[in-house]
Amino acid sequence: MSNDKASPIRPTDDEARALARGLINQARFGALGVIDPDTGMPLVTRIAVIAGPDGLPLSLVSDLSAHTSALRANPACSLMLGEPSDKGDPLTHPRISLQGKARFTRHGDPRHADLATYFTSIQPKAKLYIGFADFSLMELEIEQALLNGGFGKAFILTPQDLTPA
């Protein structure tokens, strides 16, 4: 038996771009994929995520975490956003898989104060630890994104598709 499907990737349209930006805007956490420097294997962990001042993902991570160590060795990573609610088929819920390189902004960096203020304006509880020396803000230099809008609705997006107009 075969379902005789060709490439499942559809041409990108404004609806897909709006869906992708909405998934980033609504994010409060995401699944980060990095390469484990000890084994070369992927490692997926959960990180806090908000849409930063530029509309693109902004996270706050600790040097004590396995993902941050891995990103120091190799900044290539993937971030999946778009969480199913408790109801309905989770596989039909839209999600976006971003791929790119992590960029850290540490304490003392000229951009740190502004990004930290923005982050805690959205996530006030982070004030408890954003001042710790081992916590850095992390952005993603996005190279490509795979949007899955539900069964049979896949799109490959560029960084430009994700930038608010």
Place this chain on the structure above:
Amino acid sequence: MSNDKASPIRPTDDEARALARGLINQARFGALGVIDPDTGMPLVTRIAVIAGPDGLPLSLVSDLSAHTSALRANPACSLMLGEPSDKGDPLTHPRISLQGKARFTRHGDPRHADLATYFTSIQPKAKLYIGFADFSLMELEIEQALLNGGFGKAFILTPQDLTPA
């Protein structure tokens, strides 16, 4: 400012093992991390997951998906399970990051019929497509797991820790 923490990994105990097995048992989907064969970068996507007959993760994946193509080139992967509810701080919700190698069971394989029957007994909707030639059952040969039971509660588990007694 520093929080002066040493290694965040705690010694594994029965409570950690029970939490890990519970996260696998309750899973209906997860975040899969693979290495993109075209770029060498990680890619995180969502897949359906249940606890298989052996109590370990069992998924159903399509050859048309980016993750399955990647796993054909390199079976090393990571699977994060444990989804926050709509309430509370998502970063305090327990999750487990499995690392291992994907093992596929295809149509015609002697184990396929039993695994497919088991899968659809838990996820009856999968009967709609489990018979398609491009869909395979996928298990994970787990090599290591990182359990995060909430802030400050991290454990490194072995495959034996995850096997039901």
